[in-house]
Amino acid sequence: MTTTKKTATPFARFDVLGLENRINRLRKELDSRIKETRTVAKKRTLELGDRVIKLERTTAESAFKLVDRVHDRVAKGIVTQVEKVSWLPTEAKAIVVDWTHLTISGRKGLQNAVYRTLDHMADLLSRIKAEDAKPVVKKAAKAPKKKPAGKAVAAA
Numbered sequence: 001m002t003t004t005k006k007t008a009t010p011f012a013r014f015d016v017l018g019l020e021n022r023i024n025r026l027r028k029e030l031d032s033r034i035k036e037t038r039t040v041a042k043k044r045t046l047e048l049g050d051r052v053i054k055l056e057r058t059t060a061e062s063a064f065k066l067v068d069r070v071h072d073r074v075a076k077g078i079v080t081q082v083e084k085v086s087w088l089p090t091e092a093k094a095i096v097v098d099w100t101h102l103t104i105s106g107r108k109g110l111q112n113a114v115y116r117t118l119d120h121m122a123d124l125l126s127r128i129k130a131e132d133a134k135p136v137v138k139k140a141a142k143a144p145k146k147k148p149a150g151k152a153v154a155a156a
Contacts, residue, residue: 042132049125057118064111071107075100 082088082096 046125046129046132050122053118053122053125057115060111060114060118064107064114067107071104075104 078100079097082093085093
């Protein structure tokens with residue numbers, strides 16, 4: 001039984017080193033492409049967020065205009081009918097009018113809350129965009145530690 005000793009030839013070693021270099025280059029390229037993809041995806045996400053906020057604002061404005069018209073008609077109708085009714089005491093009429101005005105002010109409060117929320121969302125996206133636009137400052141590498149001066153070796 002003979003055993004053969006496997007030895008790495010210089011040619012085989014060169015191939016391994018070349019393969020290792022290729023792998024490292026591919027890894028670096030892949031890392032940079034992943035970073036670029038993240039940047040593009042974040043930018044597109046922020047743009048989409050802006051579009052969604054604008055869409056929600058226009059939708060809310062349209063919906064509130066419609067609700068305002070309907071609510072104002074109903075409120076005027078209720079107040080008109082309550083004033084026409086002779087059997088209802090004036091205090092009860094005042095209660096109905098007060099509640100009608102309360103629903104109007106509540107509706108306006110809701111509108112303001114929705115608009116403020118959309119404004120806050122837009123501000124958040126603007127801040128994120130501004131932070132992304134700032135150049136990234138890399139920290140300086142630490143200087144190597146100096147050897148103590150007291151332990152110098154004398155040349156013979």
